[in-house]
Amino acid sequence: MFQINDQMKTRFAESPEQFIEESIQQYVREESANRLTSFGNDPIFEEPLVGFAAGDDPLFDEYRKVVHEEHFSPREILTRHLAETLKIENPQLESVSVVSYILPANRETLKSNELEKEGPSLRWNHTRWKGQDFNNALSHDLAALLQTLGVYAMAPETSPFFKIMVIPGGFVSNWSQRHMAYAAGLGTFSLNEGFITKKGMAMRCGSLVVGMKLKPSARPYAHYRANCLFYAEEKCGRCISRCPGGALSAEGHDKVKCYRVLYEMQAPWLKGDHGPGYIGKYAGCGLCQTGVPCAGRIPAKCD
Ligand code: SF4
Ligand code: SF4
Numbered sequence: 001m002f003q004i005n006d007q008m009k010t011r012f013a014e015s016p017e018q019f020i021e022e023s024i025q026q027y028v029r030e031e032s033a034n035r036l037t038s039f040g041n042d043p044i045f046e047e048p049l050v051g052f053a054a055g056d057d058p059l060f061d062e063y064r065k066v067v068h069e070e071h072f073s074p075r076e077i078l079t080r081h082l083a084e085t086l087k088i089e090n091p092q093l094e095s096v097s098v099v100s101y102i103l104p105a106n107r108e109t110l111k112s113n114e115l116e117k118e119g120p121s122l123r124w125n126h127t128r129w130k131g132q133d134f135n136n137a138l139s140h141d142l143a144a145l146l147q148t149l150g151v152y153a154m155a156p157e158t159s160p161f162f163k164i165m166v167i168p169g170g171f172v173s174n175w176s177q178r179h180m181a182y183a184a185g186l187g188t189f190s191l192n193e194g195f196i197t198k199k200g201m202a203m204r205c206g207s208l209v210v211g212m213k214l215k216p217s218a219r220p221y222a223h224y225r226a227n228c229l230f231y232a233e234e235k236c237g238r239c240i241s242r243c244p245g246g247a248l249s250a251e252g253h254d255k256v257k258c259y260r261v262l263y264e265m266q267a268p269w270l271k272g273d274h275g276p277g278y279i280g281k282y283a284g285c286g287l288c289q290t291g292v293p294c295a296g297r298i299p300a301k302c303d
Helices: 006-014 016-030 059-066 074-085 107-114 122-148 177-183 238-242 255-265
Strands: 049-054 097-104 164-167 170-173 187-189 195-197 203-210
Touching (some): 016 097, 049 177, 097 122, 122 203, 170 255, 177 187, 195 203
């Protein structure tokens, strides 16, 4: 939970981008929920990355075509939040921005999952579920902090407007966190439909929409899959051989096969067949995000 004081108000007024970034960093560093309590209280996530996007960036219109026609634009979801949750009709929203953040998994967790061939390590499993609880708490508390500082703010994924829709070949949501991170300059997509950031692919991400102007971050990539060696240099494909269910190929990610691994093949992990303590709706897999050159960085070469 963030504690407000006068010094924070001054820092926010002077540089809201820096204030938000430092607040997220501090939350990740200090909150007790960011702890793997079954693993000596190691942090679940390491130092986060933070980026910003202009809410009226034309890219968000594209998302209606490439993600789903019901994908929200930042302005739409914030307006809906104000009207339906806060009961504010016709709010004056001169500017809207997106705050996106990346929570890189602890390097020890990557190492533990790297050793696995058929299903996730216990550390990875706890990172998947306890990590998402932490992520939800972060976005909620950050929105509350910004509201206290006088800015409209909401976390789309934990709002009542968020939904997951069934489409041919899988599922899609009306607020894609990875697409927000792409817009905010934090990384690009990959062969396995992951997202490769400066700190790698093994991460969870989140975002907020705020009713204020924030300086958009640069998008330092030529292409939406530029950080993946398979598209940048026509080589690698290491994630393909990591998948225990044949869900990855040169054609990309087969979501149906992937779900089969998560919900059927790896069901014994939740029953305790591979050791006690696994939690969540499914064990978590993540094999294609570890033991690969993009696990913890933007890969320079496929080593
Ligand atoms: S392992 Fe290689 S091909 Fe697969 S996502 Fe990473 S960089 Fe791309
Ligand atoms: S998450 Fe697991 S099952 Fe899904 S594509 Fe990656 S390795 Fe395959």
